[in-house]
Amino acid sequence: MALVLTEEQSMLRDSARGLISDKAPVSHLRHLRDSKDPIGFSKEFWHSFAEMGFAGLLVPEEFGGSGLGYVEAGVVMEEIGRTLMPSPFLATSVVAASALNRGGNAGQKSEYLPKISNGSLLATLAVDEGAKHRPLQTGLQAVRAGNGFRLSGAKALVVDGHVADLLIVAARTAGSAGEREGLTLFLVSPAAKGVAIERTIMVDAHNAARIELANVEVDADSVLGEIDQGAALLDGVLDIGRGAVASEMVGLSEEVFNRTVEYLKSRKQFGKLIGEFQALQHRAAELYVDIEITRAAVMKALQALDTDVAKAASSVAVAKARAGTTATRAVQEGVQMHGGMGMTDQFDIGFFMKRARVCEELFGDANYHTEQLARARGY
């Protein structure tokens, strides 16, 4: 498979870019933040996104979706990264849709996937519990109770958790924190008795929640995938999410970089354009190379996911690790090279810095994924 976009993928990129840059430029996020929007994104825009087939992009056609792959999802995420558009695409259309499609039984798929495709259902994965992403450390307890289970514990950084209609909760049905065995995914209604949701407005003005489950009762049908054997499903779904976030970070990095290079070509000091200074030229060139290399690594990972999710782990680890360090570098250079302007809220560049920080923590930071690669290579 060539590491370039096909004609169809380029067309998808163009249509996503047209729509997003037109309807949801960075000023859209700024407005949502400044107006203290109660949900933090535009439902109206989400519906038009769904009408264009983006909400069900990964959902098979039999469930009303477009049946496209992870490269295509990455194409859309990259465009989202360019304008920082807050939207349920990541949590609902990429992560939750993949979890349901890969782990769901016939009944679960036909109940939820069509609603994801038409934009009427928002769903999210609740996995992290501590300050850092450690999926195997999942400790939220699920104990058998009657015909079903009783769930107790807390989740953090649940993306879109404050608006989700469906929670996919990683829980421990056996074993103890740190073990692969004994993990199970559950479908939980946020309206169920014992569920407490606190919206957490984050540094990047995007949306997440802390969720507490206190003796929440679910029936046996709410198990997604196999009891005690949820780790493999979770790994695959997380890798899909990581590939998507890495794509968002590529788009974000490139946008910051383009804005920075434009600034170097227009800002004058000491009687010349600051882009004439070799100190800045070389730093810009290094950053350009970093972004190009990361773009290739991310594309490689998305193709690997399309080929076989179960065998994509190392490519995904490389992609997410690279995307993290590259985006971090891009936003720091972006602010530094914009000088005092880069420090002002009035200027957009800070929004990119804040979003990059959140993307870095989502589904494991660069350290986490570098560690995963070391383990996979046996040293």
Added chain:
Amino acid sequence: MTDSRASETETADLETFRSETRAWLEANCPPEMRKPATSDADVFWGGRNAKFSSEPQRIWFERMRDKGWTVPDWPKEYGGGGLSAAEHKVLRAEMGRIGARPPLSSFGIWMLGPALLKYGNDAQKKEHLPKIAGGLIRWCQGYSEPNAGSDLASLQTRAESDGDDFVITGSKIWTSYANYADWIFCLVRTDPAAKKHDGISFILFDMASKGVSTKPILLISGYSPFCETFFDNVRVPKSHVVGTVNRGWDVAKYLLQHERAMISGMGERGVGRPLGQIAADSVGTDALGRLDDSMLRGRIASFDVDEAALAACAERAVDLAKAGQAHPAFSSAMKYYGTELNKRRYEILMSAGGVDALEWESERSRQGARPRAWLRTKANSIEGGTTEVMLGIVAKRILDLPGA
């Protein structure tokens, strides 16, 4: 629909090519040639005085040559394999799968050949390309001069017109393996009055010509892969100029792109066991089987991330070129990153090797193979254009930043 059917046929053909190639390589690549080269003797460079260091090396070279696979993507009429870009990629992947060494290493293949294919006339192509493909002539590159390094276009070696000949006088430096080379491709000044880029010609001549001499330069590695090369009234027919007289800079730049691609790929030769496992041999592991030096382990893992990402980028660069979307200066980006990464690799290897990596002359250390290789890598970010020159090219030609 026609398009997708055509591409399906293409994919099926490619899969057939893959299985045939795999079978052929399995049957024809000697087991000895499936291990990474560990010394210069393991590399076959061809040429008039070439000697094979082993029988498997000879067999492997001859079999590959007979298929045209010393230069798989060159046209068959010049001794190449006539493979498409996609087939070439498959062949490289299949050779990589079994760890097959390149059968022939040559500046003729990596640098001159591509330039001749683009700028050479028919007679030059027919004369030189088959001899490169067949490993009959070994080439060297006459570019840098004592006073023209990063500022290559300021070169001063003169070529004065005399009837049908040029008479060449001057000196070159850092001429790789000039003392073993049969012919040289050389940049000379044919118009001293023109602006520096406009008076240069690209010319080919025999190193056995009267007036040519070489002197190896001893490097910090203790090896002498480079020479000083002197020309004292060397007479060369004007028909040996490639491209137009005084337009040699175009050829030189084109060739440099290939040279940079070659140098950026140098690190890939070391592939084999993961760096972390090599390190474990000397550093040891803890109870969990992890490298018993957590800082070093972190450095190695970061290196591995960057190396895997660079490999993807190299693959993408080829695919972009095939799709006609490549930026001509992108090889400078790859050269910069690939060489800095290779230096990192050897800093890690030295650190991992500890005391064992300090031995310079023992049999045990294969005559100090590791420290010598480590020192050799320091040239990677200098030769073929320094890192600073590469970043300058990226800044100006790709990013279009202002100034000089």
